[in-house]
Amino acid sequence: MKKALSISITRRKVVAGLALTAAPAALAGADNAYAQARQTTPDKSLYERLGGVFAIAAVVDHFSDAVVKNPIVVRKSKNPQLREWHTKNLKRLPGLKFMRTLWVCNASGGSFQFKATKPGNTPLGLEEAHRDLRISPAEFDEVAAELGRTLDFAKVPKREKAEVLAAFAAHKDEVTAGSG
Numbered sequence: 001m002k003k004a005l006s007i008s009i010t011r012r013k014v015v016a017g018l019a020l021t022a023a024p025a026a027l028a029g030a031d032n033a034y035a036q037a038r039q040t041t042p043d044k045s046l047y048e049r050l051g052g053v054f055a056i057a058a059v060v061d062h063f064s065d066a067v068v069k070n071p072i073v074v075r076k077s078k079n080p081q082l083r084e085w086h087t088k089n090l091k092r093l094p095g096l097k098f099m100r101t102l103w104v105c106n107a108s109g110g111s112f113q114f115k116a117t118k119p120g121n122t123p124l125g126l127e128e129a130h131r132d133l134r135i136s137p138a139e140f141d142e143v144a145a146e147l148g149r150t151l152d153f154a155k156v157p158k159r160e161k162a163e164v165l166a167a168f169a170a171h172k173d174e175v176t177a178g179s180g
Contacts, residue, residue, distance in 0.1 A: 057097075
């Protein structure tokens with residue numbers, strides 16, 4: 001029994017020694033492969049540069065809470081529909097955060113698919129979803145500013161921040177269609 005144990009330990013030492021001897025060469029090869037991949041790999045998607053679904057969800061969570069507290073679009077808003085939504089419909093906020101997260105993931109090149117629906121499964125576009133809120137261009141701009149402040153809070157780099165804000169701004173006409 002003792003003999004088998006000492007042979008086993010000796011084999012382990014040999015295997016460990018071989019592994020330690022081979023490690024620097026393997027790491028050097030990996031470094032070369034990584035350098036080559038970086039040279040031939042195209043730019044990462046915005047989704048990847050933002051940090052993926054967990055980072056996006058954290059930003060959306062902060063942003064959504066900030067919008068609810070924003071005095072211009074909630075408490076002191078001249079828009080009765082927005083004031084009412086933010087006082088009577090807050091139980092829907094977790095679902096809205098989820099949908100916003102899906103939207104950002106989808107719009108930024110992630111694999112998640114966003115499909116807006118009314119409660120149930122009726123397809124719903126951004127224009128229809130916001131029409132009854134009668135969001136003015138100025139209110140939209142304040143929400144965009146809140147998004148910018150959230151991106152700064154999350155330390156999102158300038159390039160990615162600009163891309164997120166541009167994607168948001170691209171839907172201004174749809175979101176404000178009910179204001180006029």
